Structures are given as structure tokens and as C-alpha cells.
Amino acid sequence: xxxxxxxxxxxxxxxxxxxxxxxxxxxxxxxxxxxxxxxxxxxxxxxxxxxxxxxxxxxxxxxxxxxxxxxxxxxxxxxxxxxxxxxxxxxxxxxxxxxxxxxxxxxxxxxxxxxxxxxxxxxxxxxxxxxxxxxxxxxxxxxxxxxxxxxxxxxxxxxxxxxxxxxxxxxxxxxxxxxxxxxxxxxxxxxxxxxxxxxxxxxxxxxxxxxxxxxxxxxxxxxxxxxxxxxxxxxxxxxxxxxxxxxxxxxxxxxxxxxxxxxxxxxxxxxxxxxxxxxxxxxxxxxxxxxxxxxxxxxxxxxxxxxxxxxxxxxxxxxxxxxxxxxxxxxxxxxxxxxxxxxxxxxxxxxxxxxxxxxxxxxxxxxxxxxxxxxxxxxxxxxxxxxxxxxxxxxxxxxxxxxxxxxxxxxxxxxxxxxxxxxxxxxxxxxxxxxxxxxxxxxxxxxxxxxxxxxxxxxxxxxxxxxxxxxxxxxxxxxxxxxxxxxxx
Numbered sequence: 001x002x003x004x005x006x007x008x009x010x011x012x013x014x015x016x017x018x019x020x021x022x023x024x025x026x027x028x029x030x031x032x033x034x035x036x037x038x039x040x041x042x043x044x045x046x047x048x049x050x051x052x053x054x055x056x057x058x059x060x061x062x063x064x065x066x067x068x069x070x071x072x073x074x075x076x077x078x079x080x081x082x083x084x085x086x087x088x089x090x091x092x093x094x095x096x097x098x099x100x101x102x103x104x105x106x107x108x109x110x111x112x113x114x115x116x117x118x119x120x121x122x123x124x125x126x127x128x129x130x131x132x133x134x135x136x137x138x139x140x141x142x143x144x145x146x147x148x149x150x151x152x153x154x155x156x157x158x159x160x161x162x163x164x165x166x167x168x169x170x171x172x173x174x175x176x177x178x179x180x181x182x183x184x185x186x187x188x189x190x191x192x193x194x195x196x197x198x199x200x201x202x203x204x205x206x207x208x209x210x211x212x213x214x215x216x217x218x219x220x221x222x223x224x225x226x227x228x229x230x231x232x233x234x235x236x237x238x239x240x241x242x243x244x245x246x247x248x249x250x251x252x253x254x255x256x257x258x259x260x261x262x263x264x265x266x267x268x269x270x271x272x273x274x275x276x277x278x279x280x281x282x283x284x285x286x287x288x289x290x291x292x293x294x295x296x297x298x299x300x301x302x303x304x305x306x307x308x309x310x311x312x313x314x315x316x317x318x319x320x321x322x323x324x325x326x327x328x329x330x331x332x333x334x335x336x337x338x339x340x341x342x343x344x345x346x347x348x349x350x351x352x353x354x355x356x357x358x359x360x361x362x363x364x365x366x367x368x369x370x371x372x373x374x375x376x377x378x379x380x381x382x383x384x385x386x387x388x389x390x391x392x393x394x395x396x397x398x399x400x401x402x403x404x405x406x407x408x409x410x411x412x413x414x415x416x417x418x419x420x421x422x423x424x425x426x427x428x429x430x431x432x433x434x435x436x437x438x439x440x441x442x443x444x445x446x447x448x449x450x451x452x453x454x455x456x457x458x459x460x461x462x463x464x465x466x467x468x469x470x471x472x473x474x475x476x477x478x479x480x481x482x483x484x485x486x487x488x489x
Contacts, residue, residue: 001289003365005353006398007446015400023371029410032402034436038410039402039417042092042147045333045388048266053217055416056092056147058409059430060336060390062420063096063153063220063272065108068460073104073114074126078460080133081469082424087137089423090431093416094134095272095336095390096153096220100127102203105171106156106228107163109455115207127152128214142431151218151270152211154204158192158228159183160343166458171196173231174238176303178281178294182344192228194240200228201256208260208267218268218333221256225349226341229253230274233323234305246319249305250326257330271327272336272390276306276315276376280344282360290347290363315376321383328387336390336418337377342452348372350421351396352447357482358456359449366396366447374404378413388415395422398444402433421451425463442466450479457482 009015016028034040043055068078075083079098086094101107101114113130115123135145159172159179168183171192180189192200208219223229232252235243242251257269279301281293292313295301301312305323308314324335340349346359351366351373362369373393381389391414394401405417422429426443433439443466450464454475462470464479 001362001364003362003367005446006367006396006400007441007444009400012400012403015403019367019400019404022365022368023375026371026374027407028400029403029407032406032433032436035434037406039406040434043388043415045149047333048261048268048331053149053268054147055149057090057430057434058405058416059089059091059434060093060095060416060418061086061089061091061097061423062336062392062418063099063222064420064424064461065099065112065455066461067109067111067455067458069111069113071110072118072121073101073112073116073123074121075113075130078462079113080129082462083130083134084137085427086423087134088141088431089427089429090142090434091419092148093390094148094150095270095418096151096222097130097134099153099155099222100207102154102156102200102207105163105169106158106161106200108155108157108160108227109162110164111460115203115210124210124214127210127216131215149217149268151220151268152207152216153220153222153272154207155222156200156204156228158226158231160226166456171228173197173228174235174243174303176280178279178298178303179344182281194242197232197242197252201252201259204256205259205263209263212264212267216267218270219260220270220272220336221253221260222272223253224272224274224338226274226280226343230305230341233273234277234303234307236302246322250323254326254330257332261331268333269331270334270336271332272338273323274305274339274341274349275320275324275335275337275380276317276339277304277312278307278340278345278348279304279312280341282345282347282363284360289361317379317383320380324380324384324387328384332387334388334390334415335380336392337380338392339373339376346449346452350452351393352449353396354448354483356449356452356456357485359452369393370396374408374413377408381413390414390416390418392418392420394419395445396447398446399439399441401429402439421445421447421463424451424461425466448483450483453479453482
């Protein structure tokens with residue numbers, strides 16, 4: 001597939017011409033306005049006391065899954081370094097900072113931060129170290145934390161749990177024939193019982209209470225990327241209290257949110273959700289790289305959320321609308337929207353020029369997938385206009401990110417611009433944009449996917465090509481080999 005990477009365009013006008021050729025309904029501002037522009041303006045959101053909180057600008061740092069914690073679930077210096085970078089970034093909304101597993105078996109890797117039931121582990125002190133590192137750095141570089149909102153993402157990795165190494169130890173909500181084939185799972189795979197699901201919910205509440213007590217402003221009850229609560233949203237074939245009807249599939253989320261509200265009434269609650277999914281098997285070889293494989297053999301599709309059951313490569317927003325209305329009615333202050341999963345549709349979930357080691361080459365210009373992210377948020381904004389939204393998928397825009405982001409915020413299509421992997425290579429991008437400074441192009445994320453390839457192969461996650469800290473690690477050489485193999489897959 002031939003396409004022009006964003007860095008090859010010589011001017012905003014040239015980029016906009018290509019951008020609007022791909023989708024004429026989208027736009028791009030020609031001038032980024034800096035401290036007087038839409039991206040620098042505060043956003044006011046409702047708190048749990050019936051008042052409002054000010055978020056100082058329109059940049060959000062997405063939660064990311066670290067592979068650099070201690071075995072007992074605490075932060076290392078590499079973890080704290082990332083959190084200091086988040087504080088330095090200038091972004092005024094830190095959405096979780098980290099994916100925090102609520103019990104050991106729900107870790108996506110052995111070194112993921114998690115709630116450890118061992119009485120000898122001080123979970124509160126571990127979380128307090130993270131929050132202090134972020135907030136003290138933010139105060140040092142940006143004078144105040146009064147308009148900073150910091151959350152903690154609560155997760156159980158479900159199907160993608162790997163608590164003991166790179167081998168999956170899945171804890172699933174329902175059998176999925178395609179994912180079972182993809183990952184070599186048979187009927188003996190552990191399906192979580194209703195009782196086990198309630199125990200996970202209880203641990204989410206415990207983690208939320210801990211976060212509130214050490215000073216986090218909110219928690220994210222995570223429903224995205226194929227992890228447990230996202231899989232439950234699409235568990236149409238599961239029996240019992242947590243499967244089948246929409247009311248059952250949303251039960252664990254609903255009960256968890258209500259329990260957190262009862263336990264810590266002042267703690268704000270958000271939700272990062274894969275608001276639409278897709279068929280989860282894509283070709284890795286031949287002339288159809290990156291296209292669905294065997295979808296015709298699995299119709300109607302009964303294992304997804306926000307998908308057309310007769311063509312699961314297409315969206316159906318009826319249930320996503322109901323879910324976000326439920327979020328609003330439960331008092332969720334904001335929804336952070338993403339699509340699909342980095343495990344089975346990385347070209348869509350995380351648009352990139354280069355695939356991770358377990359991925360495949362993009363089937364079309366990755367800007368088309370960025371545009372799908374934007375169009376999904378626009379659709380949800382029209383369906384649920386009174387719920388603040390964070391958008392995803394921006395990093396592949398590279399030097400044109402501020403121009404497109406400003407356009408979407410200025411038109412009120414999205415409230416917050418959520419950045420993930422680009423924060424690893426260029427953490428001060430938000431501060432530079434808001435201040436009106438030129439971008440430091442040498443630090444822009446060029447989507448080499450090493451930050452994904454590294455953890456897929458048991459290494460800590462970071463930006464090995466652009467961050468000198470990671471570039472000096474011995475794994476950087478190994479990753480170059482893995483990246484070359486992935487690009488040729």
C-alpha cells in the first residue's frame with residue numbers, strides 16, 4: 001500500500017488538500033492560534049458536589065500500559081519518569097496516567113501497576129508517589145495545579161491477561177470463535193463466573209477508594225480495547241446476569257459505578273470506552289494484508305459492541321448511544337472515546353505507518369483511520385450532545401496534529417484532544433502548542449510502533465527511536481530487527 005506520510009507534506013495547505021480529498025466533510029485550520037486559540041481555552045465539567053471543575057486547556061494524556069513496575073505492583077524510576085513527563089506536558093487532563101490492574105490476575109504484563117492484596121504492600125504509598133511526581137512537576141513548570149485534573153484508570157485485562165510473562169492467561173467473559181482461533185484457545189479456557197465478576201467489581205471499588213484517599217480527582221472505569229468490561233459490553237452469547245440483553249451486558253459497569261459513588265461520593269468518575277468495534281481477524285499476508293479474514297463464515301456476528309451484526313466491519317451506534325446516555329445518567333463526568341483494540345485491529349485503533357511485531361501493514365492510508373476516529377466522535381457528539389468527550393487517534397497526524405485538533409475543538413466536535421504514544425516521544429507538545437511555540441519536529445512520534453512491539457516481546461515500553469533514555473538501552477538494537485520483520489510481514 002503506497003501512501004504519503006504526514007511528514008512529507010511541505011505546508012498546511014498541501015496537507016489540507018490531501019486531508020480533504022480523503023474526506024471532504026473534514027477540515028484543517030491553516031493557522032494555529034496558540035494562547036488565544038481554542039486549544040488553550042478551559043473546559044468546565046461537573047464535579048460530584050454539584051459544582052464545576054476547570055480543566056485549563058484542551059489537551060489530555062491518555063492512560064498507557066506500563067511494563068516497568070515492580071513485581072509487587074509499585075512504580076520504578078522508569079514509571080516515575082513517565083509520570084513526571086506527563087506533569088511537564090502542560091496537558092490539563094491526565095486520564096488515568098496508567099492502566100492500574102485491580103487484582104494480580106488481571107495484569108496485562110507481570111510488571112503492570114496493580115492493587116496487591118498482600119498486606120505487606122503499601123498500595124496507597126505507591127499511588128501517592130505517582131501522583132506527587134506528576135503534580136509537583138506540573139507545578140514546577142506550569143505554576144498551578146488548580147486547573148489540573150488527574151485520574152487513575154481501573155482495569156482488568158480479561159482475555160488479554162498476561163500476569164506471569166508474555167504467554168496469555170485469559171480470563172474471558174464469553175467464548176469468541178474468531179479470537180479463540182486467533183490465539184489458540186480451546187473450550188477449556190477460563191470463563192469468569194458471575195461471582196468472579198462481582199469480585200472484580202469489588203476490587204475496582206477498593207482501588208477507587210484508594211485513589212480518592214491519596215488525592216486523585218477521578219477514576220476511569222475502563223471499557224475499551226478488548227479488555228474485560230469492553231468484552232462484557234459485547235457478550236451477547238453469555239448466559240446469566242452479565243450477558244445477553246443490554247441491561248445485563250452493562251450490569252457490571254453500572255453496579256461498579258454505583259458502588260464507587262456510594263463509597264466515595266466526591267470522587268469523579270470517567271469512562272474510556274471502545275465505542276465501536278470491528279471484526280477481530282485481519283490478514284497478515286498475500287494481496288489482502290490488513291483486510292478482514294473469514295468474516296462471511298461468522299455471520300450474524302454476535303460478539304461485538306457497536307457493530308453491525310450483518311457486517312461487523314461497519315458500525316452500529318444504537319447501543320453506544322444507549323451506553324453513553326447511561327454514563328451521563330450515572331453521573332460520569334466525561335467519556336473518552338476510542339475504537340477497537342490494539343490486539344486485533346491495530347491499524348484502526350492506533351493508526352501507524354509501521355506495524356507492531358504482531359500486527360500487519362496498513363491496508364490504506366492511515367490518515368483514513370484517523371478520520372474514522374474523528375467521525376465516530378462527531379457521530380456521538382450529535383447523538384449525546386450533553387456529555388463531554390475526549391477524542392483519540394491523533395498521534396499519526398504528527399506536525400499537523402494542532403491544526404486538525406484546533407479545527408475539531410473550534411467547531412465543538414470534540415472537547416478534549418487525547419494523546420498517548422506521542423507523549424512518550426514528545427511530552428511537552430501540549431505546552432508548546434498552547435504557548436504558540438513552533439513544534440520540535442525531531443521529537444514528533446513517527447509511529448514506528450516500538451512502544452507496542454517492546455511490551456509484546458517482554459520489554460519495557462517507551463520511545464526507543466526518539467527518547468535518548470530508551471535509545472541507550474540494549475533492547476533498542478533488538479527492536480530495530482523486530483521492526484524490520486514486522487514491516488515485511
